[in-house]
Amino acid sequence: MTTVTRGRRAAGAAFLGPGLLFTAVFVAVPVLLVLSYTVFQRGRFGGVVHTFSLDNFSRALEPTFRSVLVSSVVTAAVATLIALAIGYPVACAIARLPERWRTIALVLVVIPFWTNFLIRTYAWIVLLNTQGVLNDALVGAGLVDERLDLLYTRGAVVAGLVYVYLPLMVLPIYASVARLDRELGEASADLGGTRVAGFLRVTLPLSLPGVVTGCIFVFVPSLGNFVVPELLGGGKTVMVGNLVRDQFLKARDWPFGATLALFVVVLLLVLFALQSLVSRRYSVEAGR
């Protein structure tokens, strides 16, 4: 008996070992290494000088950088809310389609997501260009007299973020709405509740875990994004991702870049804590 257990334990270690080791060396160590840079200083020729200091943190809170951090959070949050406003009714609509059409609708939502991210962002440069199709249409329809500068604005950045991450909002909400027992809603109606009351009291709370997951899926990559702000904001709309990229690849101040990235990581951890709280409270199982 003991030899069998010992053999199984050895087998377990053999299966787990290589993958865990790889993840430890190429994920855990690198991330901890770069986060440790936050308390060090930049060397004269780039590089990292290992003298302890908290200067990076006070510098990150200076008005120039603080305003970028705040505006990044606002931009990502606005994009998330717009994606939610579009994604929620869409997820509900898909859940109510007949089985066959549901699959087709889901595939249609997923296809753009599997198209290269840069290409999808590029499509908006073409669309929003001053000489582009949207301006042609607006002028052609007589809605505006002069061509609008749609590109290289914060609005273009928000539109781009909503566009590239919308599928990440639709799918988790769909998953939680589709699981809901439709009879639950009907029961509420039978008991004299109106449709609005049924939605507010039954559907909405039970779909909340999907909503929170969708919001995190959109907010987190939006916050750390530097491609969309660069390509659609044209350098005028700088987000925290751009700062991190520039500190690492241009200014070569890695400790300060790491400090700005730490901001994203901390926010992410807070959001995950919030998510587990909500999913524990409002899961379908808990509701019953």
Place this chain on the structure above:
Amino acid sequence: MSAPSAKQGPGLLWIPLLGCFAFLYLPILVVVALSFNSGRSALNLQGLSLRWYAEVFRDGDLGHALLNTLLVATGTMVVSTVLGTMLAVGLVRHARSTALDAFAMTPAILPDLVLAIGLLSFFSWAGISLGLGTVMVAHTAFGTAFVVAVVRARLVQLDGSLEEASQDLGAGGLTTFVRVTLPSIAPAVVAGALLSFTLSVDEFVIAFFTNGPSSPTLPIEIYSRVRFGVTPEINALASLLLLVSVVAVVAGALALRRTETTDDD
């Protein structure tokens, strides 16, 4: 199950549904339409031709970048699939631990920018010079996590009784894995392999930070061109990539449906 949903239907929700599809597809369809332009403009259709597609296929830099991408993606796929499958089996069958589960999934949850600057710092600290090899290692780091997720989902559906029977009959861990476990999770392993390949082909941010200057991957090459504005050649390239992803997603959905129906039998 489908009866009440078919009866109820989306009602007024048709409007956001169709609006959403218009929002998702109009921008890319505009690019596809402009890719057939006969003129030099990337923004105004003057006439129809395939000249920009010919241009894409003649472009040596794009071909070179595509080759680099396929090289990295193939290496990533092979290593991620082996590591991820073993890790998933270990996590489900040998060590039930939420802490280890979470650790294995970390690279999939971590923002790409954080992993990118981490690996750049790590490679520089370890004195490893950047190139396609470092990109492959970086992609394998998160590819493994996605393989774990896919294979793990399949393993928890199966109960371990067959494997236990095999081991009780005296088969060793390796024999049991090859003869019993692997055949039953094969579709998930293939799905995981395809997922890690696709993710690697598409990945930009981590590749951008962990690649050397001499061997760009396709997304890096696209990025460096897109930064300098719109051209009809990029329109054609974008349309080709769109075509590839449409084919891949539809094929994937059909394959998934087939494995699901065979499961029901």
